[in-house]
Amino acid sequence: MEYRPQGVCSRMINFDIEDNKVRNVSFDGGCNGNLQGISRLIDGMDVDEAISKIEGIRCGFKKTSCPDQLANALKKATGK
Numbered sequence: 001m002e003y004r005p006q007g008v009c010s011r012m013i014n015f016d017i018e019d020n021k022v023r024n025v026s027f028d029g030g031c032n033g034n035l036q037g038i039s040r041l042i043d044g045m046d047v048d049e050a051i052s053k054i055e056g057i058r059c060g061f062k063k064t065s066c067p068d069q070l071a072n073a074l075k076k077a078t079g080k
Helices: 032-042 047-054 066-078
Strands: 012-018 021-028
Touching: 012 066, 021 032, 021 047, 021 066, 032 047, 032 066, 047 066
Parallel strands: none
Antiparallel strands: 012 021
């Protein structure tokens, strides 16, 4: 799935969901090292667990962050 995040530096989030597991997460733009770390940490994680761990994270003074936007994308993809 492709998801265009709002209010963050990354321009696009790509990921797959296979058997309710998050797979192949990649970000276009944003803080490369941090986003690679997040992508690897949640690879293979249950979608609901991933959402609960990353939802609500803020980036500095912003009301959202790239992880929070990924949680939004996962919710959208699964209809939650």
